Amino acid sequence: MLLNNALLLVLLVLAVAGGWTLGRSGLRMDMAGRAQLPSQYYRGFNFLLDGEEEDAVDAFTEALAVNEETLDTHIALGSVLRKRGEVDRAIRMHQNLLKRPQLSVVQLHQSHLELARDFIAAGLYDRAEQLLVDLAAQSSEFSATAQRHLLDVYEAQRDWSAAVTIAEELIARAESEGQSAAGHGQPAQQLRGHYLCELAEHAIESGGYDAAKSFYEQALRGQPQELRALMGIVRCALKDGDGTLAMTYFSRMMGSGRRCTPEMLGLLRDVCSAESDSDVYLSSLQQYYDQQHSPLLALALAEELAQQQGVEAARLFLRSTLDQYPSASVAASLALGGLESEQARPERDVLDQLIRNDHGYQCDHCGFSGKTRHWRCPGCRHWDSLHYRGGALEQLNGR
Numbered sequence: 093m094l095l096n097n098a099l100l101l102v103l104l105v106l107a108v109a110g111g112w113t114l115g116r117s118g119l120r121m122d123m124a125g126r127a128q129l130p131s132q133y134y135r136g137f138n139f140l141l142d143g144e145e146e147d148a149v150d151a152f153t154e155a156l157a158v159n160e161e162t163l164d165t166h167i168a169l170g171s172v173l174r175k176r177g178e179v180d181r182a183i184r185m186h187q188n189l190l191k192r193p194q195l196s197v198v199q200l201h202q203s204h205l206e207l208a209r210d211f212i213a214a215g216l217y218d219r220a221e222q223l224l225v226d227l228a229a230q231s232s233e234f235s236a237t238a239q240r241h242l243l244d245v246y247e248a249q250r251d252w253s254a255a256v257t258i259a260e261e262l263i264a265r266a267e268s269e270g271q272s273a274a275g276h277g278q279p280a281q282q283l284r285g286h287y288l289c290e291l292a293e294h295a296i297e298s299g300g301y302d303a304a305k306s307f308y309e310q311a312l313r314g315q316p317q318e319l320r321a322l323m324g325i326v327r328c329a330l331k332d333g334d335g336t337l338a339m340t341y342f343s344r345m346m347g348s349g350r351r352c353t354p355e356m357l358g359l360l361r362d363v364c365s366a367e368s369d370s371d372v373y374l375s376s377l378q379q380y381y382d383q384q385h386s387p388l389l390a391l392a393l394a395e396e397l398a399q400q401q402g403v404e405a406a407r408l409f410l411r412s413t414l415d416q417y418p419s420a421s422v423a424a425s426l427a428l429g430g431l432e433s434e435q436a437r438p439e440r441d442v443l444d445q446l447i448r449n450d451h452g453y454q455c456d457h458c459g460f461s462g463k464t465r466h467w468r469c470p471g472c473r474h475w476d477s478l479h480y481r482g483g484a485l486e487q488l489n490g491r
């Protein structure tokens with residue numbers, strides 16, 4: 093905060109004094125023809141000497157004329173104010189810019205964009221939306237950026253239909269002009285998929301499984317291995333009692349290369365229990381493990397082997413995996429098998445804890461971690477950036 097204030101003040105003093113030295117920036121000329129610094133400049137210094145930094149910033153801002161040369165300084169100052177949470181002051185500053193006729197059209201659009209960012213920061217989404225819709229239609233320079241911010245507005249309002257429309261416009265822009273033309277941020281195709289999944293989940297809440305299935309299918313258009321939509325369709329197919337369709341989509345999930353998670357395993361169990369063949373769960377687990385040597389799958393497979401072929405078969409299988417795929421949770425599970433006596437309870441508790449701690453989700457983008465999956469990271473608001481992680485050994489092995 094202090095550093096920001098100090099930097100801000102240095103920036104402003106230099107900008108105002110620079111404008112004076114060059115004899116521009118709208119400074120008045122007195123009768124003798126000498127440029128004079130505006131009175132706000134001296135007021136600013138008085139505030140500074142009295143230790144009143146915020147008043148000093150305001151005084152220097154007033155002293156700084158608005159024109160093509162100083163616009164960037166005003167924009168930078170407004171951005172710092174917004175980031176410091178002083179949104180009201182940022183809004184006043186940007187509204188003031190929009191009243192200046194001497195700015196070019198592009199600079200007015202830039203000021204509009206900043207004002208829309210202020211409104212988003214203040215939670216004034218209706219006002220931000222109106223500005224951004226106009227900007228997207230009128231500005232060629234800031235159109236994609238305005239549409240990206242519109243997505244922020246619609247996400248905040250959970251207006252998923254409007255968000256789908258804007259995402260589709262960004263996809264069309266990326267297809268015709270290249271990905272960079274669609275602005276910064278996550279690919280619009282991926283965002284569109286998640287908005288449609290949100291619509292699907294909303295439909296499920298009111299029992300609309302057919303509508304949900306249609307949304308999931310639309311989400312898969314252009315990204316056929318999208319995990320969230322595939323999981324959604326499997327659930328809808330199970331609800332419909334269509335075990336064949338559920339297994340077809342689950343196989344696509346297995347082939348998507350995404351790491352198996354406890355919820356995916358749970359889904360496989362549900363899909364297999366809908367089949368009449370009791371061996372289908374074991375054979376599916378074996379097929380899945382052949383594709384992905386994850387400790388989670390190894391432990392699930394061992395549990396099923398123990399039930400069908402006995403504990404020794406399960407132990408043999410787990411031991412056979414450790415040479416090639418070392419895993420703390422698999423080793424702990426094997427060690428637990430030899431600790432069944434009451435005296436061994438303390439070490440059993442520690443190993444139990446080790447296995448439990450081995451599971452969780454972590455965001456690739458900001459590092460947020462938790463025990464459950466979020467399709468949108470609570471830390472950084474990225475979509476599908478939380479991934480299932482194993483323990484230290486699994487991470488070393490890249491699984």
Ligand SMILES: [Zn+2]
Pocket residue numbers: 455456457458459460469470471472473474477
């Ligand atoms: Zn994150």
